[in-house]
Amino acid sequence: MPLQNRVQPTGEIVAIPQRGRFMGNRGILHIEQGKLGPARWRHKAWVCCVLSFKGRKRAVMTPGSYTELFFFDEAVALAAGHRPCAECRRADYNRFCAALEITPPISAFDADLHKARAIPRIYGQRRHTTPLQNLPEGAFILSDTGNPQLVLRDRLVPFSQQGYGPGVTRPKRGDVTVLTPPPLIAALNAGYVPAHAAV
Secondary structure, three states, X not given: OOOEEEEOOOXXXXXXXXOOOEEEEOOOOEEEOOEEOOOOOOOOOOEEEOOOOOOOOOOOOOOXXXXXXXXXXXXXXXXXXXXXXXOOOHHHHHHHHXXXXXXXXXXXXXXXXXXXXXXXXXXXXXXXXXEHHHOOOOOEEXXXXXXXXXXXXXXXXXXXXXXXXXXXXXXXXXXXXXXXXXXXXXXXXXXXXXXXXXX
């Protein structure tokens, strides 16, 4: 049975079979093996990691250890508010910091990102509105029907729990609700390219 640790672009954490290409960490969110508690973060350094690193093995959702979260791809991880991990994704982390001209430590950036992505107390996702024409490739928006869509060149590609569907032509104008937090939109605008599944 799937565990409740698959993160969607909308910030929801669901139990579905699709594990995805990346893992993430926000601290200890589970209250017992396989079951999340009410919290959706325990610290501000939300990272996006590779699935395998230096042969390390972990039992998922081990008591007293951080909750392993999974993302379909990195574009989904960015929409959910995660940045590249400095340990297991050092080259990507360095590209990310260079794009935004971040000098270590990254804690100040993490604090600013947390303010931009999260609504405290209700553990909600903070969203913003911007003109669609201003958004870079790799950003996630909500469609008029409330479904996540990836901005990809001249298309908007719908996302569901099963992955990406057929894209539609990207309108040239109009305000949209954006899921990807502004500091991560800035990274995309500055040239950081997320690893997204082929669509």
